[in-house]
Amino acid sequence: MIFSELYGAYYNAVANIIKEALDHPVKSADIRRIVEKHAYLESALNIEPALLEEKWQLLKKDGTTIIENDPTMPLTIIQKRFLKAISEDKRIKLFADEVIDYDAEPLFTEDDYIVFDKYLDGDDFEDENYIKNFRTILDAIHNQYLIEINTINRKGNPLKQIMVPKYLEFSEKDDKFRVYGNGRRGRVVANVGKIISCKKYDGEYEVTDKEIVNDKSEVIFELEDKRKALDRVLLHFAHFEKEVEKIDTDKYRVKIVYNTEDETEMVIRILSYGPMIKVVEPARFVFLIKERLIRQRNLMKK
Structure with missing residues (x-):
């Protein structure tokens, strides 16, 4: 992989460990702390033993380093x-x-490349009005001010929404951006592609100050680490909250926490790994996997 061993997350983590070792001997706790800050918490499963057992001959047994200068990171x-x-x-x-x-x-x-399991009616990211609305939303998120959004609802009627936007979310499955914000009665959600106009709102308007909390679900699966499957899964799900537990030689138990509304996308992501992943919990998610596989099989028979 382009950014893994060479100047990727592992490199940055190890580079910072070396920098600290140049100043003073590092211990296991130091390595875990640095890895958690510069890579992923589960990366310590690989980095810590590789350094302490001298598989990567960068640290001495006393926690100092054989390297004499700070590592640099030029682009290849x-x-x-x-x-x-x-x-x-x-x-x-x-x-x-x-x-x-x-x-x-x-x-x-x-x-x-060709992308499967993706809707074809994604947002038009090159449309000038779309870009203008997107940047207005982005600026409002950074500076936390009210915006007025005008859209057309499902019945074809104009709809005005006023909110303080909190964050933007991109759906790979839908190929669309959504904006989430606080309105007068609670959370407000809008598809950026359906926004006709968006501008700063200068009037008086009270919005709830409650924190936006998406409904969360979790899926637990077992993974067989063949063809570097663990590395690929950790990279693929890097932006998700997760836990990884080694349960046997080359076998891991992984828990992923995701937004419930993105469940279909999560099913597609997991199915892309084929037999290397076996979903074990919850039963509802196992059913979704089986249901989608049956649908795909029936489509292939036609």
């Missing part, structure tokens, strides 16, 4: 090509008119 050509590809994503322009020119050929383009 392959990283520049990857970042060039990311910078050409249509969604990048939602955040800035100008992007960094990495002076390299993109590693891939959107024509190089």
